[in-house]
Every structure is written in structure tokens, then in C-alpha cells.
Amino acid sequence: GAGVSQSPRYKVAKRGQDVALRCDPISGHVSLFWYQQALGQGPEFLTYFQNEAQLDKSGLPSDRFFAERPEGSVSTLKIQRTQQEDSAVYLCASSSTAFMNTEAFFGQGTRLTVV
Amino acid sequence: QKEVEQNSGPLSVPEGAIASLNCTYSDRVSQSFFWYRQYSGKSPELIMSIYSNGDKEDGRFTAQLNKASQYVSLLIRDSQPSDSATYLCAVNPFTRGNMLTFGGGTRLMVKP
Numbered sequence: 574g575a576g577v578s579q580s581p582r583y584k585v586a587k588r589g590q591d592v593a594l595r596c597d598p599i600s601g602h603v604s605l606f607w608y609q610q611a612l613g614q615g616p617e618f619l620t621y622f623q624n625e626a627q628l629d630k631s632g633l634p635s636d637r638f639f640a641e642r643p644e645g646s647v648s649t650l651k652i653q654r655t656q657q658e659d660s661a662v663y664l665c666a667s668s669s670t671a672f673m674n675t676e677a678f679f680g681q682g683t684r685l686t687v688v
Numbered sequence: 689q690k691e692v693e694q695n696s697g698p699l700s701v702p703e704g705a706i707a708s709l710n711c712t713y714s715d716r717v718s719q720s721f722f723w724y725r726q727y728s729g730k731s732p733e734l735i736m737s738i739y740s741n742g743d744k745e746d747g748r749f750t751a752q753l754n755k756a757s758q759y760v761s762l763l764i765r766d767s768q769p770s771d772s773a774t775y776l777c778a779v780n781p782f783t784r785g786n787m788l789t790f791g792g793g794t795r796l797m798v799k800p
Binding site (some may be wrong): 595604606608613614615616617621629664668670671672674675676678679680681682684 | 694696719720730731732734737739764776780786787788789790791792793800
């Protein structure tokens with residue numbers, strides 16, 4: 574596609590509900606990142622995929638967060654038993670290589686509100 | 689201490705003035721530095737990257753890097769109201785592939 578596509582754009586979840594957020598990166602992009610952005614803050618790194626391999630998940634805040642990219646393209650971020658502190662914008666980014674100095678392109682994000 | 693620090697602002701400048709945005713980082717071996725612009729409710733978009741000490745100019749934007757002082761800055765000349773946004777400084781930690789560590793962002797307001 575022309576850019577990084579995320580869905581849904583907005584998600585309201587009741588506390589305790591499971592949610593799944595989808596990211597469709599730019600076609601052919603090797604690297605895929607998930608970031609969490611709280612209101613008024615900068616994005617915080619969650620996890621990184623190189624093709625289908627999850628190379629870094631050090632930013633996932635708890636074991637309720639799980640991400641996958643099974644075929645090296647589309648990725649899903651799943652949050653189990655959502656809590657109010659999970660409310661944030663979840664940004665997905667992709668880049669064409671695994672090397673440093675490669676521009677990362679961001680999707681529009683999914684705004685998750687847990688009520 | 690946060691890995692990447694920015695003054696949250698808001699930084700208010702009149703139209704036509706130079707806006708100066710600053711960022712410091714803690715990982716001394718960081719190699720790559722980026723400035724992203726984020727309009728309210730939108731995703732970050734890359735406006736400048738810099739990898740070596742000195743200045744890098746692109747149109748009205750100049751990025752400056754001083755690795756010895758662990759300092760990155762962004763100058764916006766002839767500021768326009770359309771430049772009003774949050775500017776995010778991002779650093780690529782050398783030991784962590786190509787993930788980015790972001791600062792909290794500086795909100796810039798350019799007043800007509």
C-alpha cells in the first residue's frame with residue numbers, strides 16, 4: 574500500500590476486555606515497530622519485528638501485551654484484560670531495511686480508550 | 689534521567705522568526721538522530737535526520753549535532769503558522785538495532 578495502515582482508528586474497550594490492533598506496513602518493509610503514545614508524551618517503544626522474527630519486546634509493559642507478525646507483513650498487537658492505564662494511541666511504524674539510519678514511516682495510530 | 693530530554697514548551701515565536709528546538713540524550717554511543725513533526729491527532733512525520741557532528745540544512749530547517757555535548761537541535765527559519773506542531777527528537781541507540789527512543793516533544797506555536 575501507499576503507507577502504513579492501522580485499524581481500527583478508534584477503539585473503546587471495557588476494562589477487562591481483550592483487544593486486537595492491526596498494522597499493515599508498507600509493502601516489502603522488513604522492519605516493523607509498535608509504539609505507545611500517552612497524551613502529551615512522546616512515543617514509547619513496545620516491540621520490534623524484523624520480518625517475522627520478534628527481535629525486541631523489551632518495551633511491552635506487561636505479559637498482557639502480545640504482538641505477532643506471522644508472515645512477515647501484517648502485525649497484530651493484542652492486549653488482554655485491558656486496564657485504564659492502557660489508554661493511549663498505539664502507533665505502528667515500518668522501515669525498508671533492518672539497518673540504522675533508515676527512515677521509519679508511521680501509521681495514523683489506533684486510539685484506545687479503556688472505560 | 690530520561691534517555692532523550694526535550695523542553696515540553698510551548699515555545700511561542702512570531703511569524704518569520706527563527707524557532708530553536710533543543711534535545712539532549714544520555715546514550716553516548718548513539719549514532720543516528722531524527723526530528724519528527726507531529727500535528728495534533730496525527731502521526732509523526734520525519735523532517736530531518738543527522739548522523740555526524742555539525743549542521744545539516746534542508747530548506748528552512750537546519751539540524752545541528754554535537755556528540756561531545758550529547759546535544760541535538762533543530763532550527764526553523766522564517767517560521768510559519770503551519771509549523772505549529774509538536775517536534776519530537778528521536779535517537780537510535782547503537783546497541784538496539786534501528787528502534788527509536790523519543791523525547792517527550794516540544795510544542796511550537798508560531799503566531800501570525
